[in-house]
Amino acid sequence: MLGLNKKDTTLLLVVAILTLCAPFILNPFPEGSALAQFNAGYPDLMQRFVIFGIFAIGFNILFGLTGYLSFGHAAFLGVGSYSAVWMFKLLSMNVIPAIILSMIVSGLFAVVIGFVSLRRSGIYFSILTLAFAQMSFNLAYSVLTPITNGETGLQLTLNDPRILGMSATADGSIPVTSLFGLEMRSTYQMEVGAWLFQFNAGYYLCAAIMLLAFYLAIRIFRSPFGMMLRAVKSNQQRMRYTGLNPRPYTLAAFVISGMYAGLAGGLMASMDPLAGAERMQWTASGEVVLMTILGGAGTLIGPVLGAGFIKYFENIFSKINDNVLHSWFSFLPDGLEDFIVTIVHPFIGKGWHLTLGILFMLVVIFLPGGLVEGGQRIARLFRGKKTANTSKTKTEPAE
Amino acid sequence: MGILEVKGVNKRFGGLQALGDVNLSVRENTVHAIIGPNGAGKSTLLNCLVGKLIPDTGSVMFDGQSVLGRQPHEINQMGISRVFQTPEIFGDLTVMENMMIPIFAKRDGAFRMHAVGNMMSEKGIVEAAEKMLVDMNMADKRDMHTASMSRGDKRRLEIGMCLAQEPKLLLLDEPTAGMARADTNNTIDLLKQIKEERDITIAIIEHDMHVVFSLADRITVLAQGTPLVEDDPQNIKGNPKVREAYLGETA
Ligand SMILES: Nc1ncnc2c1ncn2[C@@H]1O[C@H](COP(=O)(O)OP(=O)(O)O)[C@@H](O)[C@H]1O
Ligand SMILES: [Mg+2]
Numbered sequence: 023m024l025g026l027n028k029k030d031t032t033l034l035l036v037v038a039i040l041t042l043c044a045p046f047i048l049n050p051f052p053e054g055s056a057l058a059q060f061n062a063g064y065p066d067l068m069q070r071f072v073i074f075g076i077f078a079i080g081f082n083i084l085f086g087l088t089g090y091l092s093f094g095h096a097a098f099l100g101v102g103s104y105s106a107v108w109m110f111k112l113l114s115m116n117v118i119p120a121i122i123l124s125m126i127v128s129g130l131f132a133v134v135i136g137f138v139s140l141r142r143s144g145i146y147f148s149i150l151t152l153a154f155a156q157m158s159f160n161l162a163y164s165v166l167t168p169i170t171n172g173e174t175g176l177q178l179t180l181n182d183p184r185i186l187g188m189s190a191t192a193d194g195s196i197p198v199t200s201l202f203g204l205e206m207r208s209t210y211q212m213e214v215g216a217w218l219f220q221f222n223a224g225y226y227l228c229a230a231i232m233l234l235a236f237y238l239a240i241r242i243f244r245s246p247f248g249m250m251l252r253a254v255k256s257n258q259q260r261m262r263y264t265g266l267n268p269r270p271y272t273l274a275a276f277v278i279s280g281m282y283a284g285l286a287g288g289l290m291a292s293m294d295p296l297a298g299a300e301r302m303q304w305t306a307s308g309e310v311v312l313m314t315i316l317g318g319a320g321t322l323i324g325p326v327l328g329a330g331f332i333k334y335f336e337n338i339f340s341k342i343n344d345n346v347l348h349s350w351f352s353f354l355p356d357g358l359e360d361f362i363v364t365i366v367h368p369f370i371g372k373g374w375h376l377t378l379g380i381l382f383m384l385v386v387i388f389l390p391g392g393l394v395e396g397g398q399r400i401a402r403l404f405r406g407k408k409t410a411n412t413s414k415t416k417t418e419p420a421e
Numbered sequence: 422m423g424i425l426e427v428k429g430v431n432k433r434f435g436g437l438q439a440l441g442d443v444n445l446s447v448r449e450n451t452v453h454a455i456i457g458p459n460g461a462g463k464s465t466l467l468n469c470l471v472g473k474l475i476p477d478t479g480s481v482m483f484d485g486q487s488v489l490g491r492q493p494h495e496i497n498q499m500g501i502s503r504v505f506q507t508p509e510i511f512g513d514l515t516v517m518e519n520m521m522i523p524i525f526a527k528r529d530g531a532f533r534m535h536a537v538g539n540m541m542s543e544k545g546i547v548e549a550a551e552k553m554l555v556d557m558n559m560a561d562k563r564d565m566h567t568a569s570m571s572r573g574d575k576r577r578l579e580i581g582m583c584l585a586q587e588p589k590l591l592l593l594d595e596p597t598a599g600m601a602r603a604d605t606n607n608t609i610d611l612l613k614q615i616k617e618e619r620d621i622t623i624a625i626i627e628h629d630m631h632v633v634f635s636l637a638d639r640i641t642v643l644a645q646g647t648p649l650v651e652d653d654p655q656n657i658k659g660n661p662k663v664r665e666a667y668l669g670e671t672a
Contacts, residue, residue, distance in 0.1 A: 025537075025539050027541070238537070241536070241537045241539075242536050242537065244539070244540055245535055245536050245537055245538045245539065245540065246521075246525055246533075246535045246538050246540060246543065246546075247533075247534060247535050247536040247538065248536075249514070249518055249521070249522065249525075249540070250522070250525070252511075252513060252514060252518075253511050253514065253522055255513065256511040256512055256513040256514055257509060257510065257511050257512065259505075259509055260509040260510060260511060261494075261522075262492070262493040262494045262497070263471065263493055263494075263497055263502070263503050263505075263509070264494075264497060264502075264522060264523045264526050264582065264586070265494050265497035265498045265523070265526040265527070265530075265531060265586065266494055266522070266526045266531055266532070267492070267494045267531040267532050270531075270532040271532060274534055274536070278536075
């Protein structure tokens with residue numbers, strides 16, 4: 023279907039179903055219950071899941087296929103956000119032109135940064151991209167203030183000269199982003215017993231775009247172009263002496279992944295129309311590297327899993343505080359309760375980075391293929407039992 | 422005029438004269454062997470032909486055009502394929518993918534953005550690659566990852582990948598170096614078969630005299646960066662200068 027083989031079609035369908043049903047799946051616990059803390063089915067967070075999913079899918083096209091590790095991809099995310107906000111300020115509150123512009127501008131940035139950085143490979147390439155991103159961050163923070171609004175960040179105001187649309191609504195507030203009139207913030211709430219499910223227009227737009235981005239990534243992975251990118255990673259020497267020029271291949275991959283990042287940035291601004299320089303900081307560049315490696319670099323679904331995993335941690339673990347812990351362990355004798363809370367304390371709330379760091383180390387050491395490899399191992403455990411039984415009855419020699 | 426004409430090539434590495442006034446002419450559809458003791462400059466000469474090194478002086482003409490100043494991939498697209506001293510293949514890819522890449526390169530040139538093209542619809546490429554795998558006697562290894570193959574198989578695949586491009590000139594740098602006896606014999610048989618079945622010019626660097634004398638139509642002996650003699654195999658065998666160059670080294 024859609025030019026995909028059976029396995030890839032199944033994968034795409036599963037991802038589609040999961041994203042469409044996310045408001046249910048991510049809200050398994052009834053409101054007000056002790057575990058409601060772990061619910062992730064609210065619009066903000068779901069939007070972040072899929073937007074960072076797009077970011078990581080794009081990053082994986084570069085890193086997973088060619089092996090070129092960019093440490094500056096957040097620059098494209100930031101550029102995408104700024105472009106989108108400018109489009110809201112100048113043209114219209116419709117998200118489509120904003121998203122298109124953010125992809126074009128980040129693509130142009132990627133051509134320039136990629137052209138220079140790809141003259142080197144390995145660690146030097148990483149450092150060059152890092153330098154570019156840091157440069158962009160600092161420029162956005164200071165010199166380019168007229169464009170970026172410096173420290174404050176770029177925001178909508180009541181006197182934006184919006185060509186198609188009004189500067190302010192009738193009641194004197196700033197208009198909201200929309201898709202041909204459908205407001206991105208509009209949310210349908212569904213109460214089922216003690217559960218509350220939220221269906222947000224913005225989330226579904228992001229989810230649809232993520233599915234499109236994912237589909238395109240599968241096509242790229244399976245295309246002759248994708249094979250050439252894997253050839254770049256495998257042996258550039260052989261490639262050159264086979265009449266192929268690795269440079270334009272890596273540049274094309276770099277620009278594509280830069281545009282994915284720009285798209286993610288544009289979507290962020292479309293959900294919440296503001297853009298700040300911190301979006302370009304090196305920590306943000308590092309985060310997408312973590313997502314991709316944690317999920318499984320070079321696999322199709324890995325980056326999406328990694329993005330979801332990290333965003334879940336960031337938003338859920340960081341909100342657990344000592345009070346919550348005390349309420350969980352209140353069944354224990356007082357002394358023991360305090361003891362356990364003290365032990366757990368560094369790993370939660372502001373300490374969620376510690377938990378994530380430890381998990382990341384464990385994954386890299388024991389599951390070099392990331393979460394995807396973990397999943398495969400579990401699947402093999404189950405399947406292994408079955409094949410072990412059947413192989414006993416086989417008599418022909420194993421090949 | 423040969424298909425490959427090397428004239429007055431010099432190459433220095435610091436104080437070392439690796440190549441000194443090398444002249445070489447390889448005639449079309451022959452196997453031309455370049456022999457010589459270790460460090461004679463054979464690999465350096467080869468590197469000057471494929472764009473890996475640029476000679477300090479001299480000219481290298483292939484098929485009437487100069488190769489100097491061109492990138493390796495451009496020289497390859499002119500029709501020169503190269504087999505390396507240690508097999509260079511795509512270790513993370515399957516045998517079939519390894520074989521498809523040179524065929525894509527032949528059809529599409531140095532770069533083509535077929536990003537959403539479908540591998541399944543590339544029937545011509547798939548068929549050509551499968552045919553070459555059969556020719557190389559590797560059809561059973563089609564979906565294997567190359568990293569786990571023996572040196573002999575890697576060499577066989579690399580030669581197949583070069584042939585798949587239908588090059589005018591095939592360069593081989595010690596294709597049997599470091600191989601087990603069985604793998605060496607396999608490779609020799611393969612090369613003999615290629616020589617018989619295909620219209621192709623081959624320039625081969627080889628240490629194994631047995632290999633050289635059973636394959637070559639013409640032999641150039643290189644010593645200390647300079648051609649000693651160029652002659653037919655039967656004349657080379659008895660040549661006292663060659664004996665000296667070789668025996669002096671191996672004794
Ligand atoms: N890149 C290089 N830099 C410096 N010296 C080199 C380089 N490549 C080869 N040489 C030297 O040039 C001489 C010829 O080397 P080479 O062409 O590899 O010999 P052969 O292949 O005949 O054994 C040797 O003395 C070698 O050390
Ligand atoms: Mg050599």
